[in-house]
Amino acid sequence: xxxxxxxxxxxxxxxxxxxxxxxxxxxxxxxxxxxxxxxxxxxxxxxxxxxxxxxxxxxxxxxxxxxxxxxxxxxxxxxxxxxxxxxxxxxxxxxxxxxxxxxxxxxxxxxxxxxxxxxxxxxxxxxxxxxxxxxxxxxxxxxxxxxxxxxxxxxxxxxxxxxxxxxxxxxxxxxxxxxxxxxxxxxxxxxxxxxxxxxxxxxxxxxxxxxxxxxxxxxxxxxxxxxxxxxxxxxxxxxxxxxxxxxxxxxxxxxxxxxxxxxxxxxxxxxxxxxxxxxxxxxxxxxxxxxxxxxxxxxxxxxxxxxxxxxxxxxxxxxxxxxxxxxxxxxxxx
Ligand SMILES: Cc1cc2nc3c(=O)[nH]c(=O)nc-3n(C[C@H](O)[C@H](O)[C@H](O)COP(=O)(O)OP(=O)(O)OC[C@H]3O[C@@H](n4cnc5c(N)ncnc54)[C@H](O)[C@@H]3O)c2cc1C
Numbered sequence: 001x002x003x004x005x006x007x008x009x010x011x012x013x014x015x016x017x018x019x020x021x022x023x024x025x026x027x028x029x030x031x032x033x034x035x036x037x038x039x040x041x042x043x044x045x046x047x048x049x050x051x052x053x054x055x056x057x058x059x060x061x062x063x064x065x066x067x068x069x070x071x072x073x074x075x076x077x078x079x080x081x082x083x084x085x086x087x088x089x090x091x092x093x094x095x096x097x098x099x100x101x102x103x104x105x106x107x108x109x110x111x112x113x114x115x116x117x118x119x120x121x122x123x124x125x126x127x128x129x130x131x132x133x134x135x136x137x138x139x140x141x142x143x144x145x146x147x148x149x150x151x152x153x154x155x156x157x158x159x160x161x162x163x164x165x166x167x168x169x170x171x172x173x174x175x176x177x178x179x180x181x182x183x184x185x186x187x188x189x190x191x192x193x194x195x196x197x198x199x200x201x202x203x204x205x206x207x208x209x210x211x212x213x214x215x216x217x218x219x220x221x222x223x224x225x226x227x228x229x230x231x232x233x234x235x236x237x238x239x240x241x242x243x244x245x246x247x248x249x250x251x252x253x254x255x256x257x258x259x260x261x262x263x264x265x266x267x268x269x270x271x272x273x274x275x276x277x278x279x280x281x282x283x284x285x286x287x288x289x290x291x292x293x294x295x296x297x298x299x300x301x302x303x304x305x306x307x308x309x310x311x312x313x314x315x316x317x318x319x320x321x322x323x324x325x326x327x328x329x330x331x332x333x334x
Contacts, residue, residue: 017052019059023067027191027225033063035193035221041065043087043126046118051131054138056146065125065223072123074098080231083189086125086224090177091116093124102234105257109180109240115249125224128178128188128204129216132171132275133251134161144169144212158312160253163319165274169208170312172272173215174251178205179271180240182279183257184233190218191225198228205276215275236261239329242271243321254321258329264289266333273309273322280305280326293334302326 021042024030033039038060042048051057065071071087074096082098093099094110113119113127134143135157142148151169153161161170173179181201188204190197204216218224237260244250255271266289270278284305287293293301302323311319 017055017058019052020061021064022061023064025067027068027071030063030065030068030223031191031193031221033061034223036061037220039063039221041125041129041223043123044089044118044121045126046114046121047126047130055140056131056138066123071225077228080234082229082234084124084227084229086226087123089120090114090122090124090127091119093177094119103180103184103229103238105180105183105238105240105259106177106229108238109176109242109255109257112240112242113176118249124177124227127175128181128224128227129218130174132215133174134169134171137171144208145171154312157314159314159317161312161315162275163273163311163315163322164278164309165207165276166310166312167209169212169275171208171215171275173205173274173276175277176240176242176252176255176271179252179255179269179277180257181227181229182277183259183267183269184238185230185267186233187228187230188224189226189228190222192219192222196225201227201277202279208275232263232265233259233261237333239332241325241329243325254318254325256322256325256329258333260289260333268305268326268329268333270322270326273318281307288330288333291334293330295331298327298330298334301330 040059040062042062042064066087071085073085074088076082090110090113094107100107136143136152137145144151153170162172186201187198188201239258242252242255245253252272257269259267266285268280268285284301287301305326309319
């Protein structure tokens with residue numbers, strides 16, 4: 001919906017559901033406010049306000065985390081790990097010298113998120129916790145996530161949905177940074193009124209077969225306070241490759257993050273193919289780590305990586321796309 005302003009058309013999101021807005025004075029203040037039922041955290045608001053307008057989210061109160069002092073800091077810890085505060089902007093992470101030097105896969109992933117304006121508004125905490133983009137879910141159609149009895153995409157428009165780990169719902173995970181962070185073995189720091197805990201990002205996301213109402217393990221009242229990158233993942237060879245339908249400012253049809261650490265360990269993770277960042281079989285990663293691979297061996301490794309994929313009626317093209325991208329990234333790592 002839009003209206004004419006002095007500088008041309010101005011667009012706004014028609015939010016019909018009323019809610020209170022408050023700015024957090026500190027992380028402690030935020031977690032205590034979030035302990036109240038009906039309260040949600042706000043980062044850049046680029047997804048939350050849309051989900052409120054779409055009536056997918058109906059908070060009574062939103063707590064703005066951006067006012068937390070130093071909540072966006074990117075710092076090296078004494079033990080060499082790097083901590084990125086949850087309200088760090090996607091564009092700030094992409095441009096940060098420490099991240100570009102040591103964790104370039106993350107910088108590359110942040111560089112290709114959405115548009116410059118969305119990268120400037122969006123925070124890493126909000127990006128990791130954004131809701132999936134399945135058309136049926138977002139339109140309020142009674143799919144499994146909206147309280148319906150089945151997934152209309154199975155017999156309907158499933159061209160952008162999952163080819164692996166789906167069922168009974170086939171959403172794909174939308175975040176580019178999450179895919180790179182999984183390949184970098186990052187930890188997610190989670191805060192609540194009860195204190196702070198930390199989980200490997202590989203355990204942060206849930207699958208639809210385990211729960212349908214949300215995509216992360218966050219309990220009510222918990223927020224992401226930071227992501228922490230291990231020193232072992234710094235440097236080496238790092239790649240983030242993404243294919244989009246429109247070639248710009250769009251979610252990944254398929255993406256691949258590949259990292260070969262200085263100690264030789266390899267991590268390969270795909271985006272756009274599963275309800276969470278999808279790490280390939282560790283035996284494939286080990287064989288890539290041994291290096292010296294010719295084209296034929298790489299093709300065999302890619303076939304092994306994709307053994308479990310099961311495309312839906314309209315997304316078999318994603319299998320070929322993923323294979324092509326894996327071939328390219330594995331060759332670059334090898
Ligand atoms: C047109 C378009 C294209 C896009 N393309 C891409 C893309 O290519 N790649 C990509 O990765 N993303 C893409 N996005 C998503 C965009 O990057 C996200 O909207 C943004 O990163 C979300 O960040 P935010 O800070 O605005 O989150 P918000 O909108 O503030 O929050 C999003 C969700 O996370 C919750 N939340 C916020 N902060 C926290 C926290 N610290 N802890 C726990 N929960 C929290 C909110 O309650 C809400 O549910 C696109 C978005 C649009 C609109």
